[in-house]
Amino acid sequence: MSKTPQELFAEREKRVQDAMALKVPDRVPVFLSQHFFPARYVGMTYEQAYYDVDKWLAANEKTIVDYEPDVYFMAQAPIAGPGEALEAMGMRQIKWPGHGVPANRSFQFIEGEYMKAEEYDEFLADPSDWTVRKYMPRIYSNLQGLGMLPPITSMLNGYVGSAITGILAIPPVAAAFDALLKGAQVAGRWSMAFAAFDRKMATMGFPEFSAGVALAPFDIISDMLRGMRGAMIDMYRCPDKLIAAQKVILPMQIGGAIGVAHMSGNPRVFIPLHRGADGFMSNEQFEAFYWPGLKALILALIDAGLVPCPFWEGTYDQRLEYLRELPPGKVLGWFDRSNLVQVKEVLGDVLCICGDMPVSLLESGTPEQVVAYSKKLIDTVGKDGGFVMSSNTVLDECDPALVKVWLDFTRAYGVYR
């Protein structure tokens, strides 16, 4: 007799949780990092993924139903929000399909110095005020008017000073609020559709990987504020401020992740890591500038009963010893190009390990190569559990037939006996 969706959901969730707890599940769980892959799979453009929520969710549903992953992962795709919302607010920090990149290309981030080195003090003194009046007008062309707002604390003058009400009516300020509202309405509609989609997938038997996202404090500064060059120059010119800003950012990241986890009911928090990888900085710099903030974030999420899932993009072969400072069985580590055999040796008793299947192979390899690589991964890293099969990064350009070969083989060969 075939299993009910409820039974399948419980079975898949247990499989993943067993692996995360470093136990041996019934078989190696498979994790599908869809990203833009469903568009290619059903024959729609990436641009449509940003503009047609029904079509995009249907493509994701078909992908999940056909490939039957133990956990699916679509981030809160499309990344950065629906196209209409981005247009309404005039998003400048990314190019998205059909807007700055061709219709069938992934979104791309435009890194820049969105905060000047001289602005650290202002940011540290009042991060909210700086975010609203300085940062938002810089990253959204249609929110320029926010820069004309007085400090929000002017409202503390209570009945004596209601001057802000007049300022809100100045045309550029009013236009900024209009743009914000319009963007929010579109984003709200999409969020509801995505939440409904996740509930629907659950009733069909499919758990979601994670709903919440948090970033390492250093990455907020390096990606979103100072740019890579800026943050690295700050290591030499103003190291104290670089660290102080991370301390201000940390609780924001923790609070945000906990909020989404509670709302969604999904305890797994995705933490994509950028500048901490080998090669970007030395171990000494990692220890001084990157790891303290990241470690504090991970520990705080564990304390809140959540499961941090850092994506160690690039390689972390030089940093594995630091990861041993994390408590065992509480973290899922998704690895990109680190040496997974070494990761298993060093961290097999600490982290659940996931990742490594090269998307280059799933794009242009042969079925035999895909099977051979999968077998090697299961035999080495999958040994004794604590392993989730996943691609090293997003599946965007992968060949649907090879993805099927990969997952079918893993499900058949990955049974623990």
Added chain:
Amino acid sequence: MSQQLIEAITDMREAEALQIATELLDGGTDPVQILDDCRQAMEVIGQRFGQGQAFVPELVMGGEIMKSISGLVKPRIPKDVQAKRVGKVVVGTVEGDIHDIGKDIVAFLLDIHGFEVIDLGVDASPQVFVDKIREFKPQVVALSGFLTLSYASMKRTVDTIREAGLRDEVKIMVGGGVVDDHVRAFSGADAFGADAMAAVALTKSWIGG
């Protein structure tokens, strides 16, 4: 040669490096000599980078210090003094990809190792590569990509270079975030470089220097 200046730069002591450079200039040292000290310092940083003893912050900061010193020194250098170059490399991030960090590091290291670098920037189309190969006649072409979509762009770029009849004129390497040897084979490039120093080593093996 001022060992003091070189060490101040390689140790990232910015204020001190600028002060020494100013003192040297005021004391009548040949400005070309000061620039050569900077170049030597950057070479040391590049070597340390290759050996895993220096990282991106040092490349960035070293570059910043050098830029400041050049600003002081260059106005006092006659225009016709030019450094000798051992070969030419066309570098660019392939079409559809706008990532520049890896590509910039490769360009920077090739430059301090004495190669003339023609940087096509990001999102460079196959045709732009072909045009610049015709214009500059480089010995080496370096294709950079960070995203998985770059695989197909790399292949198109190599194909377009071949169709233009230029494939035998240049050696082609690929590299960047998600690029590996599968991508080298898929794109039809000559070599894959795992990191920026590999790009320098490949270039040296192909054109010497």
